[in-house]
Amino acid sequence: MEKQQLGASNLFISKLGLGCMSLGTDENKAKDIIKAALDVGINYFDTADLYDFGVNEEIVGKSLKSVRDQVIIATKVGNRWNTGRTGWTWDPSKSYIKEAVKASLQRLQTDYIDLYQLHGGTIEDNIDETIEAFEDLKKEGLIRYYGLSSIRPNVIREYVKKSNIISVMMQYSLLDRRPEETVLSLLKENNISVVTRGALAKGILSEKALTKIPQQGYLSYTNKELVELVKGIESKLVKNNRSMTELALKYNLNNETVAAVITGASSIHQIKENAHALQGNPLTKEEYLLLQELSKQTNYSDHR
Numbered sequence: 001m002e003k004q005q006l007g008a009s010n011l012f013i014s015k016l017g018l019g020c021m022s023l024g025t026d027e028n029k030a031k032d033i034i035k036a037a038l039d040v041g042i043n044y045f046d047t048a049d050l051y052d053f054g055v056n057e058e059i060v061g062k063s064l065k066s067v068r069d070q071v072i073i074a075t076k077v078g079n080r081w082n083t084g085r086t087g088w089t090w091d092p093s094k095s096y097i098k099e100a101v102k103a104s105l106q107r108l109q110t111d112y113i114d115l116y117q118l119h120g121g122t123i124e125d126n127i128d129e130t131i132e133a134f135e136d137l138k139k140e141g142l143i144r145y146y147g148l149s150s151i152r153p154n155v156i157r158e159y160v161k162k163s164n165i166i167s168v169m170m171q172y173s174l175l176d177r178r179p180e181e182t183v184l185s186l187l188k189e190n191n192i193s194v195v196t197r198g199a200l201a202k203g204i205l206s207e208k209a210l211t212k213i214p215q216q217g218y219l220s221y222t223n224k225e226l227v228e229l230v231k232g233i234e235s236k237l238v239k240n241n242r243s244m245t246e247l248a249l250k251y252n253l254n255n256e257t258v259a260a261v262i263t264g265a266s267s268i269h270q271i272k273e274n275a276h277a278l279q280g281n282p283l284t285k286e287e288y289l290l291l292q293e294l295s296k297q298t299n300y301s302d303h304r
Helices: 027-039 051-070 094-108 127-139 153-162 183-189 223-236 244-253 268-277 285-294
Strands: 003-005 012-014 016-019 044-046 072-077 079-081 088-090 113-119 143-149 167-171 193-197 258-264
Touching (some): 003 258, 012 016, 012 258, 016 027, 016 268, 027 051, 027 268, 051 072, 072 094, 094 113, 094 127, 113 167, 153 183, 167 183, 223 244, 223 285, 244 258, 244 268, 244 285
Parallel strands (some): 016 258, 044 072, 072 113, 113 143, 167 193, 193 258
Antiparallel strands (some): 079 088
8 A cells, every 4th residue: 555754754654544443342353453454555553542441552552563663553642531431631731641651652562652643632722831741752762753633723723833743633524624724735834744534424425325424414514415415426426436435535635735544444344445445546636626516615613
């Protein structure tokens, strides 16, 4: 599988990454899915300390231990479980980040994390202190690089201005084109890569799309609008062996700022299906413009 450079780093990640949150807690099943990902050429694995109370990191660590030098492990920090594990609080403090990284390293059974991401962020945070924590971890050799996982433009702008982030993970799809407004161009100008999640829009942009459209719609789309959009794509673009999944994933990757699309998988079949979708030629200019014409841009008003 083709790899792309992540920002200005020396990390080269597969265009398709595995989002590990959906692996579940059945260790054997999860290991089989991770092995399938490795078999199709995926080298980028994204987890977080929040997932399954850390069990997800443990499974990822065990599964990748034998190939540690061949893979890129990305995890996240900032959400702190309360004592009873009934919820979590936001804590981007330097003291917590430096405490949390040690627990993640232990669970992942590794001496270093390739990409450590702040799992959210608000403009009210002490951003300078948070950046200082990540820079300290780099100097200590506990992390190689750090990034941001956020959809908030004001937060992203602050980190672009003040930090050495190499990437931003964000929701982006044909049905959620908010990043196109300002964020993608800003990141491109600063040589910061985007890693996207949600490219298949909860399955709406995958195979059998018409059966997966929620009655209540999706984001700013009504159910009726989604049906019309999917039918339009199927009639005008799903041809010549182009699948809906292929169009959705390649739409994201058509933007040169996007280094990889992250998809979850609860089965080996899903891994193979998504990897197969990235084979073949990229979208033509005509296909890309038609997809944009069929969809619509939303705005960031609900994510200031």
